[in-house]
Amino acid sequence: MAEGPVPSQTPSSAITALRAELAAAIALLDPQIRGMEDLAQVSMTEETLSFVRRDFVNYSRRKTLCQAVVAALDHIEADGFPDVVRAQLPASNFAELQEQRADLLAALGQFDQAPAVKIEAELGEPTDKPAP
Amino acid sequence: MAQLTTRQCYANIPLTFTTLAGDPATVDGAPVWVSSNPAVVDVVVSSDGMTGTINSVAVGVGAVVAVTADADLGEGVVPLHFIFEPIDVVLDPRDVPMAAVISATLPAPTDKA
Numbered sequence: 001m002a003e004g005p006v007p008s009q010t011p012s013s014a015i016t017a018l019r020a021e022l023a024a025a026i027a028l029l030d031p032q033i034r035g036m037e038d039l040a041q042v043s044m045t046e047e048t049l050s051f052v053r054r055d056f057v058n059y060s061r062r063k064t065l066c067q068a069v070v071a072a073l074d075h076i077e078a079d080g081f082p083d084v085v086r087a088q089l090p091a092s093n094f095a096e097l098q099e100q101r102a103d104l105l106a107a108l109g110q111f112d113q114a115p116a117v118k119i120e121a122e123l124g125e126p127t128d129k130p131a132p
Numbered sequence: 133m134a135q136l137t138t139r140q141c142y143a144n145i146p147l148t149f150t151t152l153a154g155d156p157a158t159v160d161g162a163p164v165w166v167s168s169n170p171a172v173v174d175v176v177v178s179s180d181g182m183t184g185t186i187n188s189v190a191v192g193v194g195a196v197v198a199v200t201a202d203a204d205l206g207e208g209v210v211p212l213h214f215i216f217e218p219i220d221v222v223l224d225p226r227d228v229p230m231a232a233v234i235s236a237t238l239p240a241p242t243d244k245a
Contacts, residue, residue, distance in 0.1 A: 115210065116203045126140040
């Protein structure tokens with residue numbers, strides 16, 4: 001019976017670095033978003049308020065995207081990335097694959113690649129040499 | 133007979149290999165390009181040997197560029213040759229020395245004073 005993925009035991013350094021970068025970005029965004037949320041409650045003109053709301057939306061979207069990437073990294077590492085695990089099979093299944101391999105090699109051994117017997121080339125039109 | 137001027141080249145000439153049936157073929161390793169007279173034309177070849185540029189070097193006649201490839205796809209060597217038509221190199225008109233021309237015409241003779 002096939003087994004499920006095994007979480008990676010050797011995390012990718014690139015993923016670790018990206019996680020750190022995303023965590024730093026989220027840490028920076030959190031107080032900004034909270035501040036804008038508070039700022040939107042203060043009495044101000046509708047025009048000024050519209051700018052605050054716009055940035056609140058933009059910063060919130062950025063945070064959501066960062067969190068989505070973190071979640072995706074969680075999934076890919078839970079799947080075992082970047083490890084490539086060699087599968088271990090019961091003897092009978094392994095023997096079956098070996099037989100298939102032997103058959104394929106036997107068939108492939110009946111073919112030879114046709115060799116080249118001719119070279120073709122044309123000088124074409126002369127052009128100016130590139131400037132030195 | 134092909135001709136280049138001293139400022140010209142045949143650029144990026146691709147090689148094509150075919151089987152007896154006319155199908156595309158591959159060769160072993162990088163084909164080797166050689167100029168019979170590097171003082172007249174030289175060759176600059178791509179890293180895989182599949183494309184070459186023939187540059188003029190100086191005025192001369194009958195330089196031949198030959199290409200050799202190994203058609204044996206295994207351990208052995210089966211050389212396959214191709215020879216381009218001979219190339220003459222002539223002085224580029226832009227390099228012909230400019231002649232300064234002085235013209236003068238004698239006036240009609242007159243009595244001396």
